[in-house]
Amino acid sequence: MNSLWHHRVSIITGSYGSGKTEVAINLSLAKRSFYGNEAIVSLIDVDIVNLYFRSRDKFEELAKRGIHVIAPAGDLRHADLPALPASISGSLHDTQQQVVLDVGGDPAGATVLGRYQADLPEGSYDMILVVNPYRPYTDNVDAMQRLISAIESKSRLRITALCNNSNLMGFTTPEDLLRGQDLLGELEVRTGLPTAFVSCVPAIAPAVSVMLPNVPVLQLGLYMLPPWATGNNYAGEV
Amino acid sequence: MKQRVLMKGNEAIAEAAIRAGCRFFFGYPITPQNELPEYMSRRLPEVGGTFVQAESEVSAINMVYGAAGAGARVMTSSSSPGISLKQEGISYMAGAQLPAVIVNIVRGGPGLGSIQPGQGDYFQSVKGGGHGDYRLVVLAPANLQEAVDLVTEAFDIADLYRNPVLILGDGLLGQMMEPVEFRQSTPRELPAKDWATTGLCNHNGQKNVINSLVLHAIDLEAHNIHLQEKYALIKVAEQKAELLHCDDAELVVVAYGSTARIVKTAIAQLRDQGHRVGLLRPISLWPFPEDAFAKVMPVAKDFLCVEMSAGQMVEDVKLVVNGARPVHFYGRMGGIVPTPNEIATQVLQIMGVK
Amino acid sequence: MVKVFDCPKSLTDMPTHYCPGCTHGIIHRLIAEVIDELGIADKAVGVAPVGCAVLAYNYFVCDMQEAAHGRAPAVATGIKRVVPEGVVFTYQGDGDLASIGCAEIVHAAARGELITTVFVNNGIYGMTGGQMAPTTLPGDKTSTSPYGRDTKKQGFPIRVSEMLATLDGPAYIARVSVHNVANIVKAKRAIKKAFEYQIAGKGFTLVEVLSTCPTNWGLTPKESLEKVQRDMMPYFPLGDYKDIEAGEKK
Numbered sequence: 001m002n003s004l005w006h007h008r009v010s011i012i013t014g015s016y017g018s019g020k021t022e023v024a025i026n027l028s029l030a031k032r033s034f035y036g037n038e039a040i041v042s043l044i045d046v047d048i049v050n051l052y053f054r055s056r057d058k059f060e061e062l063a064k065r066g067i068h069v070i071a072p073a074g075d076l077r078h079a080d081l082p083a084l085p086a087s088i089s090g091s092l093h094d095t096q097q098q099v100v101l102d103v104g105g106d107p108a109g110a111t112v113l114g115r116y117q118a119d120l121p122e123g124s125y126d127m128i129l130v131v132n133p134y135r136p137y138t139d140n141v142d143a144m145q146r147l148i149s150a151i152e153s154k155s156r157l158r159i160t161a162l163c164n165n166s167n168l169m170g171f172t173t174p175e176d177l178l179r180g181q182d183l184l185g186e187l188e189v190r191t192g193l194p195t196a197f198v199s200c201v202p203a204i205a206p207a208v209s210v211m212l213p214n215v216p217v218l219q220l221g222l223y224m225l226p227p228w229a230t231g232n233n234y235a236g237e238v
Numbered sequence: 239m240k241q242r243v244l245m246k247g248n249e250a251i252a253e254a255a256i257r258a259g260c261r262f263f264f265g266y267p268i269t270p271q272n273e274l275p276e277y278m279s280r281r282l283p284e285v286g287g288t289f290v291q292a293e294s295e296v297s298a299i300n301m302v303y304g305a306a307g308a309g310a311r312v313m314t315s316s317s318s319p320g321i322s323l324k325q326e327g328i329s330y331m332a333g334a335q336l337p338a339v340i341v342n343i344v345r346g347g348p349g350l351g352s353i354q355p356g357q358g359d360y361f362q363s364v365k366g367g368g369h370g371d372y373r374l375v376v377l378a379p380a381n382l383q384e385a386v387d388l389v390t391e392a393f394d395i396a397d398l399y400r401n402p403v404l405i406l407g408d409g410l411l412g413q414m415m416e417p418v419e420f421r422q423s424t425p426r427e428l429p430a431k432d433w434a435t436t437g438l439c440n441h442n443g444q445k446n447v448i449n450s451l452v453l454h455a456i457d458l459e460a461h462n463i464h465l466q467e468k469y470a471l472i473k474v475a476e477q478k479a480e481l482l483h484c485d486d487a488e489l490v491v492v493a494y495g496s497t498a499r500i501v502k503t504a505i506a507q508l509r510d511q512g513h514r515v516g517l518l519r520p521i522s523l524w525p526f527p528e529d530a531f532a533k534v535m536p537v538a539k540d541f542l543c544v545e546m547s548a549g550q551m552v553e554d555v556k557l558v559v560n561g562a563r564p565v566h567f568y569g570r571m572g573g574i575v576p577t578p579n580e581i582a583t584q585v586l587q588i589m590g591v592k
Numbered sequence: 593m594v595k596v597f598d599c600p601k602s603l604t605d606m607p608t609h610y611c612p613g614c615t616h617g618i619i620h621r622l623i624a625e626v627i628d629e630l631g632i633a634d635k636a637v638g639v640a641p642v643g644c645a646v647l648a649y650n651y652f653v654c655d656m657q658e659a660a661h662g663r664a665p666a667v668a669t670g671i672k673r674v675v676p677e678g679v680v681f682t683y684q685g686d687g688d689l690a691s692i693g694c695a696e697i698v699h700a701a702a703r704g705e706l707i708t709t710v711f712v713n714n715g716i717y718g719m720t721g722g723q724m725a726p727t728t729l730p731g732d733k734t735s736t737s738p739y740g741r742d743t744k745k746q747g748f749p750i751r752v753s754e755m756l757a758t759l760d761g762p763a764y765i766a767r768v769s770v771h772n773v774a775n776i777v778k779a780k781r782a783i784k785k786a787f788e789y790q791i792a793g794k795g796f797t798l799v800e801v802l803s804t805c806p807t808n809w810g811l812t813p814k815e816s817l818e819k820v821q822r823d824m825m826p827y828f829p830l831g832d833y834k835d836i837e838a839g840e841k842k
Contacts, residue, residue, distance in 0.1 A: 016246070016273075017244065017245070017246050017249075017415050050413075051353055051409070051413055052270065052354075052355075052409065052410070052413040052414070053413060053414070078352065078353070078354065078573075079353070080269040080353050132244060134242070134243055134244045135243070135244050135245070136243055136253070137280075139243075167244065168242055168244055168417040169244065169415065169416065169417060171242070171417055226410065226496075227410075227496075227500055227575045227576075227577060227578075228496075228499040228500040228502065228503040228578065229503075262670070262673060262674060264670065288673045288674075290669065290673065290703075292666065292699075293695050293696070293698075293699035294695055296663070296666075296695075296696075297663070297666040297669075297695065297696050298666075300659065300660060300663035300666035300667050300670070300696070301666045301667070301669050301673075302670060303657075303659070303660075303663075303666075303667050304639070304657060304659075304666065304667035304668060304670025304671040304672075304674075305670035305671065305673060305674045306670070307667070307670070307671065308637070308670065308671045308674035308675050308678075309674065310674040312670070312674075326660055327660060327663070330660050334658075435637045435655035435656065435657055435671065436637070436655065436674075436675050436678065437634055437635035437636065437637060437654070437655055437675060437677075437678045437679075438633065438634040438635070438653075438654060438655060439634035439635050443634065445653065445654065445655060446656075447649050447655070447656045447657070447658070448657040448658065449649060449656075449657070449658040450658065451646065451647075451658055
């Protein structure tokens with residue numbers, strides 16, 4: 001184990017558009033590099049609310065990097081049907097596998113987890129709430145708290161930790177993460193949930209580490225880029 | 239926190255509408271625009287507005303007709319197949335001169351097509367779509383900040399001319415995320431809606447009728463002439479386009495929406511290699527930005543139109559260029575988004591660069 | 593001298609276009625009388641259909657919108673949501689409401705939309721030239737059922753009031769007729785109750801009125817009224833199908 005996870009199964013949840021997929025992909029890669037080439041790392045895409053910019057879109061690229069992406073097969077990858085593959089339960093039970101679950105956003109996206117409640121006994125997983133305070137409906141601690149209880153109620157699972165993913169995409173500064181951590185600090189006090197890690201692009205990671213020395217940093221290589229973006233520092237402008 | 243918020247395209251359009259005073263939304267689920275009605279269903283009650291999930295797109299647009307006729311700022315959204323269903327209502331609204339904003343987050347077609355982005359609804363948007371001689375103002379944003387700004391302006395344009403305005407996006411624009419800032423548009427002086435059917439007690443007892451039926455041919459022609467005069471005004475006043483690197487451009491790429499952003503990446507690469515390439519990006523698809531073409535004509539030797547379609551806007555480009563220069567076309571269909579490299583290759587081929 | 597009969601204030605003085613012997617005129621008058629009696633002309637907004645009543649917007653002294661074919665309940669929904677203090681009604685024929693506009697009326701009723709629909713059922717398309725309607729009786733000849741409506745090929749008439757009464761959204765659903773004076777009085781009572789329920793916010797209301805079309809039926813006005821009683825009423829029985837104040841009937 002290391003500081004980014006405590007259990008074999010990591011469930012990445014959060015509000016819509018909080019950056020869950022980038023976090024899930026990069027956490028899978030971190031697990032892969034931590035456990036080495038022998039380990040099986042499965043990234044399970046159970047995002048049934050999003051359509052574009054899903055883990056499954058990077059199926060081939062991630063396979064090359066040793067990540068086994070579990071998602072609807074064939075044409076169904078491009079459909080707006082839930083079509084969950086049967087192998088999901090198998091991966092959840094296989095003690096040899098490291099698993100990351102990329103869940104759809106909001107309580108709506110977390111609902112699907114309820115279907116796997118029997119496969120996920122309490123204490124067997126990390127469930128990480130990805131938070132970006134620059135998104136509507138998670139810009140204050142009250143709203144974050146409401147989100148936690150709504151996601152827990154829909155998923156019938158317990159959130160175990162927080163991820164500070166404060167960002168304005170290419171406009172993000174280290175100070176943005178610092179400001180985000182202020183809010184998460186209050187959320188920690190109110191809920192007792194720890195911040196598992198902060199996540200940001202490599203360019204600002206050193207500065208973030210200095211500003212937030214007590215929180216591990218998950219560096220994000222960006223995968224969900226629009227077709228006109230050319231680098232990791234996509235600025236989001238025409 | 240900063241004023242900028244990170245938003246998904248569909249959400250940003252919805253929030254912009256609310257900030258523009260839209261308090262009524264009628265819609266029906268269809269991918270890839272569902273976040274828009276979902277956001278509205280959550281946000282509108284917070285601001286005292288009304289969200290109704292209609293039984294069909296047909297009903298939704300007719301609810302918009304009723305609400306617009308009663309003087310409200312009102313919006314509906316859909317994606318290609320759903321927009322086809324709305325065409326009847328859109329024609330009636332154009333005929334009855336009702337202001338409203340309609341959003342089309344275009345997907346691949348024809349038929350059920352796919353849920354991937356497309357630009358195959360250009361003809362439908364700018365050439366009619368429904369029956370009769372009418373025009374919609376069609377605005378095509380290329381990024382979310384522009385989407386937000388154009389939605390705000392769209393409500394003003396609709397009210398000013400008493401005409402429906404269409405925001406033409408695509409799946410990519412609806413689904414992508416970008417930071418946006420909600421800001422005031424330049425205020426326009428808008429006429430009072432003294433024609434709205436709110437009950438006689440609300441307009442001094444004078445009866446108001448919202449209608450597109452004109453039985454006598456002479457009268458219907460007069461009504462049509464009035465509409466055409468209005469469209470002529472819009473054509474002069476509401477053209478919008480962006481010109482990039484066109485001052486010395488021998489080849490001008492014409493593209494709108496998401497495609498234009500990919501073209502920009504291609505142009506940056508080509509400029510680095512010393513090629514004189516520019517971009518003409520129509521923002522208003524109707525009225526088509528003819529004035530912008532007049533600016534680039536003196537220098538441009540070739541035009542290349544790039545679309546996520548089999549070639550639709552290229553017909554308008556040819557009409558404007560009117561044979562004075564060669565007009566080339568490159569398109570991808572079925573939800574395939576062209577890459578910057580593909581576009582650069584086309585440009586180099588036309589310029590005769592090996 | 594006391595005036596005992598006059599034109600309702602809510603009807604304009606424009607002569608209607610309805611054929612002699614057609615009962616649309618009576619139904620218009622009943623609505624106008626109800627609007628007058630309830631004193632709601634200044635906050636009423638009517639929605640006219642496509643069908644013989646397409647020009648209804650000319651005849652009422654209140655704000656009006658002309659809807660696309662079958663869409664009046666959707667248009668009325670839009671109006672009512674914007675002007676909740678208004679009194680909104682649709683006036684629709686059987687082709688408009690029970691055929692092309694079936695989805696709109698069912699869902700407006702299911703939503704309990706606070707509008708009143710006056711549904712004029714004469715079992716035929718009057719406007720377009722006497723074609724078969726969703727309410728044309730089995731065996732009746734029309735210009736698109738020249739051999740008589742064959743239920744094996746053309747299906748059965750739709751009983752709209754009975755169908756909508758199964759929903760929870762409506763507050764009041766009644767079928768009435770205007771083929772004689774006694775029934776005209778009852779019809780007016782029903783229309784008035786529908787408007788009153790709307791004003792009280794009780795739910796969706798609809799009054800189905802059995803009506804005539806001497807022109808396309810090819811019958812004299814008197815024969816037409818007899819046909820309503822003889823042929824239509826057995827298939828479309830009169831009565832209250834839903835009244836949330838009285839409980840369900842029939």
